[in-house]
Amino acid sequence: MSMPSFPPNGADMTREEALTMIIASIAMEELALSHILNAEGEKLQYILGTLPGTKPCAGPQEVLAVNKSVAALLEAVAQNQILLKSKLEKVLEACLPPAPPCPPPWGPCPCPGSCPRPCPGPCPGGPEPREKSALQLAGQREGMLWNRGCRLPWRRRVLRGDDIHWSEEAPTQIRLNPGKAYAVQYTLNVCAMHPAEETGTILLRQTPCGAFTETLPLRFSMERFSGKPQTLRYAAVLYPCMENGGEAELSLVLDAKSPLCVERAAMDVAEL
Numbered sequence: 595m596s597m598p599s600f601p602p603n604g605a606d607m608t609r610e611e612a613l614t615m616i617i618a619s620i621a622m623e624e625l626a627l628s629h630i631l632n633a634e635g636e637k638l639q640y641i642l643g644t645l646p647g648t649k650p651c652a653g654p655q656e657v658l659a660v661n662k663s664v665a666a667l668l669e670a671v672a673q674n675q676i677l678l679k680s681k682l683e684k685v686l687e688a689c690l691p692p693a694p695p696c697p698p699p700w701g702p703c704p705c706p707g708s709c710p711r712p713c714p715g716p717c718p719g720g721p722e723p724r725e726k727s728a729l730q731l732a733g734q735r736e737g738m739l740w741n742r743g744c745r746l747p748w749r750r751r752v753l754r755g756d757d758i759h760w761s762e763e764a765p766t767q768i769r770l771n772p773g774k775a776y777a778v779q780y781t782l783n784v785c786a787m788h789p790a791e792e793t794g795t796i797l798l799r800q801t802p803c804g805a806f807t808e809t810l811p812l813r814f815s816m817e818r819f820s821g822k823p824q825t826l827r828y829a830a831v832l833y834p835c836m837e838n839g840g841e842a843e844l845s846l847v848l849d850a851k852s853p854l855c856v857e858r859a860a861m862d863v864a865e866l
Contacts, residue, residue: 610807614831616685617777620678621829627671628825634664686777689831689866726865727755727774733859734765739787740854745799746846748861757865759841768863772805772834772842779829780846780861784854785822792816794850798830805842806832816852823857831866 607615636645641660643650652660731748740746745766753760757771770776778798796812809830818824832844844863848854 610831610833613685613689617682617829617831620682620685621779621827623674623678624827624829627674628827630667631671632824634667638664686864686866689775689777725755727757727771728865729753729758729760729768729863731760731768731859731861731863733856736857738856738859740784740848740856742848742850742853744848746848746856746859748859755865758863766845768844769841770805770832770844770863772840775834775866776806776832777829777864777866778809778832778844778862779827780859781828782826782856783823783858784826784856785824786816786852787855788852792851794848794852794854796826796828797847797849798828799845799847800832801843801845804835806835811849816850823855 638660639645640648641650641652641657729750730752732751734747734749738747747765748760748768749765750760750762757774758776759769760767782796792815794814794816796814798809798811800806809832812826812828814824814826846861
């Protein structure tokens with residue numbers, strides 16, 4: 595994942611920019627934790643001699659000591675995940691727009707039965723909250739071949755609300771109401787079909803271009819994926835930029851010379 599560029603301390607930022615930076619920092623922490631877990635797994639494989647080209651190099655006591663160390667680290671990672679989840683929930687709550695003010699009460703109607711207008715009382719608790727739209731997708735199938743310039747196809751898991759749409763007729767496209775803001779995150783478990791010393795990019799493509807604020811692409815090294823599947827994680831917030839009506843489309847597009855094999859994929863889109 596490409597590193598976000600954080601502004602220096604004291605820089606002027608809008609509220610939306612600050613929230614986006616916080617979400618980007620959470621995504622980077624998640625990425626760092628995934629690297630730590632992967633390193634711990636490789637450490638166990640090395641000790642047990644299950645890595646290609648290695649042999650068992652430790653006795654039972656050493657294996658137990660390493661296992662205890664890994665268990666302690668996993669406990670610390672689990673605690674960190676709880677903190678990150680709480681932080682993300684707070685940020686998403688802050689992304690919600692403020693409720694409109696209640697209209698002032700008009701008091702008792704002086705002419706019951708012939709009043710030309712309704713006479714509402716005091717606002718008890720604001721308007722009824724509207725259900726936010728949300729979409730959860732999974733990869734169309736395991737072991738998909740993803741070629742350069744192609745959009746990744748999905749299958750639906752959960753869909754609710756009226757501002758996010760997806761259909762089996764166009765499984766690569768997510769249709770959004772361009773007047774809303776959305777949180778988008780995806781996780782991909784992929785491996786390279788051919789070893790290559792190059793950099794690949796995954797684009798969160800918008801159609802039409804400029805319907806939402808621009809998002810950073812996810813960049814990765816193809817060389818890392820030549821041996822075994824690796825996990826890519828990404829999170830972003832889309833803020834509306836298009837004033838006219840209609841729908842905007844969202845899709846994941848691969849930009850790499852070599853194709854990827856997508857073992858598993860998941861994507862969540864939620865209205866803010």
